[in-house]
């Protein structure tokens with residue numbers, strides 16, 4: 001078995017007496033697409049913030065790309081890419097400027113930036129849009145650019161926090177083609193989503209309920225375990241018992 005890219009053991013985060021993340025244990029293998037599901041308030045974002053090196057756990061263990069979340073969060077930040085529906089690109093910069101800005105933050109050299117920007121604009125077929133403001137583009141395009149920017153520096157792992165919220169199923173499907181391509185290139189993908197069709201696209205899926213991992217398996221394994229025809233059926237059975245959330 002190769003070394004996991006993400007390893008957690010009894011990872012816990014409290015806010016005062018409130019246990020937001022409750023002793024979660026799992027690992028993610030290199031190149032895997034790992035779905036991180038849970039109802040609102042289940043604790044996904046808190047767990048993800050810990051794994052991105054942004055928040056310290058209260059107890060338990062975790063490593064990301066081999067680095068410890070308590071002591072080596074600066075190293076972790078260099079190994080990861082991050083994209084969220086909530087934080088994406090700068091609307092008042094052009095596509096090209098956004099790519100160069102974020103590429104610069106991720107530490108690419110001037111020449112690398114120039115080359116990668118051109119390759120990316122080519123791949124996304126954005127020649128006519130490259131010098132337009134991002135704010136003028138449809139949401140689906142922004143998401144695709146945002147994802148491409150998050151993996152521009154070829155991180156070991158990319159964290160995607162509800163990356164496809166609010167776009168139509170065809171655009172979401174295209175977005176997932178990009179995810180598959182990244183995974184095929186060896187980038188591990190850790191993704192949260194509320195769309196159950198997207199859960200089916202993951203290699204394995206964990207479902208959090210009230211801070212704990214209630215189930216973790218391949219989509220096929222989960223459907224079998226919960227005697228459900230689709231992931232919606234699995235999710236509803238687990239989420240029905242949740243105390244937190246809307």
Ligand SMILES: Nc1ncnc2c1ncn2[C@@H]1O[C@H](COP(=O)(O)OP(=O)(O)OP(=O)(O)O)[C@@H](O)[C@H]1O
Nearest residue numbers: 015018020038039040041042043044045046047244
């Ligand atoms: N800084 C904080 N202080 C106190 N409570 C917090 C803090 N951050 C998160 N929580 C609480 O922890 C719980 C888990 O929140 P979290 O945002 O991790 O859930 P989530 O699964 O990402 O939900 P959503 O899908 O709605 O984003 C929630 O009840 C939330 O109110």
